[in-house]
Amino acid sequence: MRVLKLGLVRGLLGGIMGWLFGFALVIGARLALGLPAKWNPNLVADTSTVWRFLATAFAPYEPAMVVGAIFFAIGFMIGVGAVTDWLKWARGIETPFHHGARIPGTPEWARYFNVDYSHKVIGVQYGITGILLLGVGGTLAMIFRLQLAQPELNFVQPDAFNTMISAHGMIMIGAILLGVGAMSNYLVPLMIGANDMAFPRLNAFAFWINVPGALLLSSAMFIGGWNTGWTGYPPLSSQAPLGVQYFFLGVFFIGLSSILGSLNVIVTTITMRSPGMSLFRMPIFVWAAFATSIIQLTATQLIGLSFLMVLMQRIMGMGFFDPGGPVWYEVDKWVGGGNPILFQHLFWFYSHPAVYVFILPGLGIISELLPVFSRKPLFGYKWVAMSSMAIALVGFLVWAHHMFVSGMSNFLRVPFMMSTLLVAVPTGVKFFSWLGTLWGGRIEYKTPMLFALGAISVFLIGGLTGPPLGTVATDMNLTDTYFVVGHFHATMFGGFVFPFFAALYYWFPKATGRMYNERLGQLHFWLMTPAFWVMSLGQIFVGTHGMRRRIASYEFELGIGDAQMMVTIAGFVIFTSVLIMLANLFVLSWRAQRAGANPWRSRGLEWQVPSPMPEMTYATTPIVVGEPYDYGKPGSTYVQFAPAPLAPALGAGVTGGD
């Protein structure tokens, strides 16, 4: 059984066994108590089609389904081998850490399908999984954009439409979180001159828990779907089809990955920087990843809590968000009293800062690339570094601007409007720095640079549509329209997708040692960027002309059919252009010419070692002696390499242990 040597296969088998165990455990306990297996005997499976059968067959067994899903994740993690070392530690067996394949003799390609502790392997695993999810979410978008291309179409049924937009939203968020994880896991240790993350085992765990998470999230579409949108507000989500439970659990496991991964990034940044790399000599991306991690570490708990509360309300009848039917809250009795507004507070306390999780690393990439391709120092380094921290911290104080019309206390509106508009200040610092860096530079329009510039233009659309939504008076009119959709997609593309693609092109030669095809890269850019402008401005236009969010159809009388058609066509152009990139990077480049160690003439630490990088990136410890972005300054150096490995700082000769 050679296939069992692949962790992924073992994980899936373990997951299925875990699921069956959990499901049987609950049903068995129920039968042992003399109760019928079904919770709701009125629900019967519809056997007309396979699709309908899947969508209806599991609904009567909701608590067993939930427990099954939890054991699915546990079984997967045991099967894949992500907890093997920890279980050994618990029995007192020491597992000394080796750099290189965890199981000696594993072929290079198989490392990517197994638990591997190298941050480079884990970064690639994050990236590939993220791109896969990006493909799933993008395909869903293509399908429901066809439905919206013309008024009053009947291409996608309303139930399926609801499930698709909800799944598109959350799967894309999962994809972005994985992309962020890819960038921070791959780049942070390289940029600070470390050979790995501080906790390599935790790093592997944090990646692999995403896989059951993503599987649960995707499978939610098939077991009834859910109609709540990606926000999952109760009371709708407390009555939605069964799929909503797997959506909650999928998000829960992906969130666990966020928490553990960000913890690792913070500790790595604090403890593993090269000698001489003071905080203000760190590359800007490290600052961005650090600020991102602060949000991920803390706020993620709140979305987990809010989803867990709805989950428990559904299976245990715990009425957190249930006002109590026709009889409103009676003070002297233990009935009712739940409040859906509480869910929105808890949910947005994460989900607003989360958008800064999505964009801050991307904005860091832009700041990272502009000096390289302009051959000029980064304008206002300290201000840019601090602006990431400022966005992260102010981001904690703005969540209720999503709730201006939700029925929360009116007096909260103006303070949250003020704090929201405050975010524009550090963001403006970033824009100012980008323009200052470009100003008078000798700009080389290579693909990564084009995407960085495209990101700025697209993020500008997102930035300028923000204040109308953050201001109470205008938000009252724009809320829940396609204007919001336009704003959000512009910020996500400008803050994540464009910079992520820029990063893929930029670090691809470093990771593989091969250069991508520049002409195809340019083609990708020149298809995607104008198409995105059309799509974004089209969404904003239809939003201001009466198109509501999350509806499956709209009337002829709105007169927005042409604009909607443009949005759909632009969406397809973007989708196609991404396929060009995937072909360029993952198919064509295996025959492409070799890239040297430093094709971009970058000053960064990772560019001073050969491409592809050796297992131990820095065999000799790099010593930082100058500023990171002093491009074009004669005689300036950022990094020197020590002639021999430095002596261990502490406790020489001690390995492993309790």
Add this chain to the structure above:
Amino acid sequence: MAAGTDTLHDSYQWQTRTNRLGFWLFFLSEVFIFGGLLVARFFLWGGTRPDLPQIPPLLLTVALLLSSFFMFRAEMAIATDDRKTFTRSLLLTAVLGSIFFLGVMFVEWGFTVENGQLVLGNHIKPTDGVYGAVFYGMTGLHALHVISGVIGILLVWNLGRKGHFSAERHWGVEATAIYWHYVDLVWVFFYPALYLIGTAVGHGH
């Protein structure tokens, strides 16, 4: 790719310092989920609380606080290589922690038979409006941490019994101890929020 070693970052001391930082960050993260539950409690209960028997939770709280003392004693004992006190105190901590956990399970939650069916709810049921929801939410999440802590303590006890850990090398003990004190500290906030603060509201039957 060749294997290698990272002399700068493989020493026990370096790893312990790093582990310590990581552990405290994990607690910082957990503050937010417990804090979120406290926010939910004040949002939904306001200035009221369910009228529940006071003596059992008080006794359980005493047991949990006492257990922290013995955990501290165990950690101090291993730091001076006093293995007997170390294993004994660990076992006492685990026993007191289990008393707390079982007390929450069987006294505070309780299981009763209603219409030939086993249901949760000696004094209060999960379905008792926001009172039941928040009560079971807070005690449930805390109890989950207590039982994980007890399991951790028993694992450390088992290793300690077999001769692992020493005065110089006992990060495993230290981590379990910090975790246990942390779980204890959470209860110091949860106990008054659940049982003491606010006007008691009866079942009203």
